[in-house]
Amino acid sequence: MIKRFIRRVFGLREGAPLRIPRSKHGLAREAISHGALKVCDVLQDAGFSAYVVGGAVRDLLLGIEPKDFDVATDARPEQIKPLYRRALIIGRRFRLVHVMVGRETVETSTFRAAVEDAGATEGEAQRVQDEHGRVLRDNVFGSQAEDARRRDFTVNALYFDPASESIVDYHGGLADLKKRVLRVIGDPATRYREDPVRMLRAVRLAAKLGLTLDAATRAPIRRLAPLMERVPPARLFDEMLKLLLSGHASACLRQLRDEGLHHGVLPLLDVILEQPLGERFVTLALAQTDERVRTDRPVSPAFLFAALLWHEVLATWRAREKRGERAIPALEAAMDQVLDTQCEKLAITRRLTATMREIWGMQPRFEHRSSIRAQRLLEAPRFRMAYDFLALRAASGEVPAEFETWWRAFQSADAPTRKAMLMPESGPTQKRRRRRRKKTAPAGGTATPA
Numbered sequence: 001m002i003k004r005f006i007r008r009v010f011g012l013r014e015g016a017p018l019r020i021p022r023s024k025h026g027l028a029r030e031a032i033s034h035g036a037l038k039v040c041d042v043l044q045d046a047g048f049s050a051y052v053v054g055g056a057v058r059d060l061l062l063g064i065e066p067k068d069f070d071v072a073t074d075a076r077p078e079q080i081k082p083l084y085r086r087a088l089i090i091g092r093r094f095r096l097v098h099v100m101v102g103r104e105t106v107e108t109s110t111f112r113a114a115v116e117d118a119g120a121t122e123g124e125a126q127r128v129q130d131e132h133g134r135v136l137r138d139n140v141f142g143s144q145a146e147d148a149r150r151r152d153f154t155v156n157a158l159y160f161d162p163a164s165e166s167i168v169d170y171h172g173g174l175a176d177l178k179k180r181v182l183r184v185i186g187d188p189a190t191r192y193r194e195d196p197v198r199m200l201r202a203v204r205l206a207a208k209l210g211l212t213l214d215a216a217t218r219a220p221i222r223r224l225a226p227l228m229e230r231v232p233p234a235r236l237f238d239e240m241l242k243l244l245l246s247g248h249a250s251a252c253l254r255q256l257r258d259e260g261l262h263h264g265v266l267p268l269l270d271v272i273l274e275q276p277l278g279e280r281f282v283t284l285a286l287a288q289t290d291e292r293v294r295t296d297r298p299v300s301p302a303f304l305f306a307a308l309l310w311h312e313v314l315a316t317w318r319a320r321e322k323r324g325e326r327a328i329p330a331l332e333a334a335m336d337q338v339l340d341t342q343c344e345k346l347a348i349t350r351r352l353t354a355t356m357r358e359i360w361g362m363q364p365r366f367e368h369r370s371s372i373r374a375q376r377l378l379e380a381p382r383f384r385m386a387y388d389f390l391a392l393r394a395a396s397g398e399v400p401a402e403f404e405t406w407w408r409a410f411q412s413a414d415a416p417t418r419k420a421m422l423m424p425e426s427g428p429t430q431k432r433r434r435r436r437r438k439k440t441a442p443a444g445g446t447a448t449p450a
């Protein structure tokens with residue numbers, strides 16, 4: 001506030017950036033994707049400035065392969081679009097352009113002003129804040145210096161010019177990268193108030209990049225963690241998914257807990273991270289996911305969320321059974337209950353919840369090793385996922401290991417071996433059936449192998 005006031009009164013400009021030549025940072029034009037190079041070249045030929053910016057520059061400097069390349073320019077969306085054959089103006093909160101080059105999509109955005117500059121940008125301010133200082137909408141074009149200041153961390157505000165191979169650095173991001181420090185640009189508490197998701201990003205990026213949170217960046221997180229409550233569920237879901245699929249999910253969640261952020265993020269984390277059995281199950285699930293991400297194997301978000309919420313479902317299911325509900329309806333009700341609570345905070349998409357329900361719903365069916373039932377389960381569309389889930393339950397000690405070994409052998413066996421493996425339907429199932437037929441006391445607890 002005071003800085004902004006002084007700047008306004010004295011008409012002071014943002015400090016001049018460092019322009020760092022290739023000889024000092026080592027990043028070459030060749031490291032940039034074909035699409036991003038093309039977007040920059042075309043914009044520059046048309047007389048605009050254009051830079052590769054954000055995560056890609058940061059990752060390349062750290063020797064990590066970037067997921068995608070973003071471009072920032074002083075051209076407005078309507079000036080960018082006609083320069084390319086395939087380009088789309090998108091976004092409501094921020095208008096930006098998607099330029100398609102071959103199979104690559106390059107997100108190309110116009111320099112934007114930071115929140116505190118919005119008032120100074122006459123006529124164009126469309127900034128809306130809620131009563132806690134959270135920015136709701138800010139489509140305000142600005143200078144490159146303003147664009148740098150509205151970014152979250154110093155290491156995310158580096159602009160690489162492919163033509164000169166120099167880096168424009170307003171906030172000492174390159175020095176921080178060398179020191180392996182993640183530092184918020186500006187006053188951390190203010191920046192977290194504007195957008196509480198930045199706290200989550202701090203934890204995720206530190207874990208993913210192996211950086212240490214600067215002390216001032218870290219300090220206010222615990223106090224401001226309750227602000228996460230106000231983040232719209234859809235945004236929280238996107239950020240949470242990024243975190244879980246970063247290849248460093250275990251480290252991220254551990255740090256979320258250390259920073260006291262897990263309470264605000266997901267109601268489920270409250271439970272998971274504080275229960276020994278839940279913790280073992282979730283730890284295994286996360287370790288497995290990290291391993292798959294790091295070895296470039298596909299990961300199903302539905303499987304992951306099903307795993308994260310399993311102990312909630314299990315506890316609710318058991319409680320309902322104890323109250324005398326029958327196993328399968330109790331499980332159905334438990335799934336509804338848990339998903340209702342979680343989706344309030346986290347907009348887990350419908351497609352995802354449908355698969356999660358399938359995975360959970362198939363678990364009791366693994367108990368039946370009679371001919372038709374086992375065979376039918378094997379042919380179910382989501383069998384493989386449900387079986388992997390069972391394997392996780394066995395590994396965590398929730399169900400007997402023998403369960404999983406039987407199903408593993410059964411899957412890969414040939415027809416005659418399978419036939420020999422099938423057990424006659426007996427024990428609890430038949431008893432339950434008989435009981436159900438007599439319509440006496442409802443079956444309790446039998447569907448959950450403990």
Ligand code: ATP
Pocket residue numbers: 053054055056067070150151152153156157195197198201242
């Ligand atoms: P990732 O490797 O996960 O893609 P990233 O830093 O590139 O990390 P993006 O979500 O792709 O993350 O964001 C691109 C850039 O936009 C960031 O580098 C940062 O400069 C800026 N940015 C993203 N989210 C925020 C935010 N909440 N507040 C301020 N700046 C942000």
Ligand code: MG
Pocket residue numbers: 054055056067068
């Ligand atoms: Mg990115």
